[in-house]
Amino acid sequence: MIIQGDNRLVLAGMEAESVNCTVIGMGINSTGYPGAFTPVVERLINNIIGLHGKHTVLHLFSGRSDIGDERVDLERQEATLRENVLAFISRDKRDWDFVVLDPPYEIQRKSKLAAYGSVSSVAADVIMRRALASYLREHANEVVWLDGCAPLPAGFARKHLWLLLPGSYHTVRVLSWLTRKPSLFGKLAQENVAREQEPMI
Numbered sequence: 001m002i003i004q005g006d007n008r009l010v011l012a013g014m015e016a017e018s019v020n021c022t023v024i025g026m027g028i029n030s031t032g033y034p035g036a037f038t039p040v041v042e043r044l045i046n047n048i049i050g051l052h053g054k055h056t057v058l059h060l061f062s063g064r065s066d067i068g069d070e071r072v073d074l075e076r077q078e079a080t081l082r083e084n085v086l087a088f089i090s091r092d093k094r095d096w097d098f099v100v101l102d103p104p105y106e107i108q109r110k111s112k113l114a115a116y117g118s119v120s121s122v123a124a125d126v127i128m129r130r131a132l133a134s135y136l137r138e139h140a141n142e143v144v145w146l147d148g149c150a151p152l153p154a155g156f157a158r159k160h161l162w163l164l165l166p167g168s169y170h171t172v173r174v175l176s177w178l179t180r181k182p183s184l185f186g187k188l189a190q191e192n193v194a195r196e197q198e199p200m201i
């Protein structure tokens with residue numbers, strides 16, 4: 001661990017709001033699968049989503065992870081659905097307490113992108129980004145998003161960010177915990193307000 005602690009930083013981009021942020025060492029991925037969660041990231045996500053079975057959890061781009069009731073990944077047998085996320089979100093109508101996602105970023109190999117049916121990372125894939133934002137707005141109460149940036153789909157607010165330092169010269173990652181803005185979503189608003197009162201991890 002390199003640095004840890006709660007830091008009140010101005011990180012919210014255009015809205016320039018103050019966001020709770022923790023800076024923490026990312027730890028090491030020793031699974032052999034590129035991009036797999038490190039034990040540090042896995043623990044943070046498990047702390048956010050809570051006890052298994054208490055909340056419904058969808059995991060997109062789930063890789064080798066076993067987090068989530070439904071896990072969608074193109075190529076991993078650990079997924080409950082081996083399907084393109086774009087196809088899945090265009091047909092899935094369920095609502096989720098949490099949607100966890102760790103889309104590909106910094107993909108070096110063109111062959112890997114071709115296998116994903118993509119020409120770029122999700123952050124640079126406008127069609128996928130828009131489809132994800134729209135799906136999350138419709139179906140997610142809270143979102144836990146690991147990426148090389150800190151996406152903020154319309155209708156959501158940042159609850160907490162973790163700035164994950166991988167060490168050496170690797171790019172910093174961001175784990176974003178996003179929550180629906182209660183004013184915009186009547187259906188889940190009361191639950192959301194109640195959760196706001198819960199202590200931060």
Ligand SMILES: C[S@@+](CC[C@H](N)C(=O)[O-])C[C@H]1O[C@@H](n2cnc3c(N)ncnc32)[C@H](O)[C@@H]1O
Pocket residue numbers: 033034035036037061062063064065072073074075076083084085086102103104105116
């Ligand atoms: C950064 S890795 C996530 C790894 C995961 N966090 C873990 O712990 O193993 C991204 C994953 O997204 C999957 N993937 C990439 N593009 C996809 C797509 N369009 N639809 C479904 N899965 C995709 C890849 O197979 C890969 O497992």
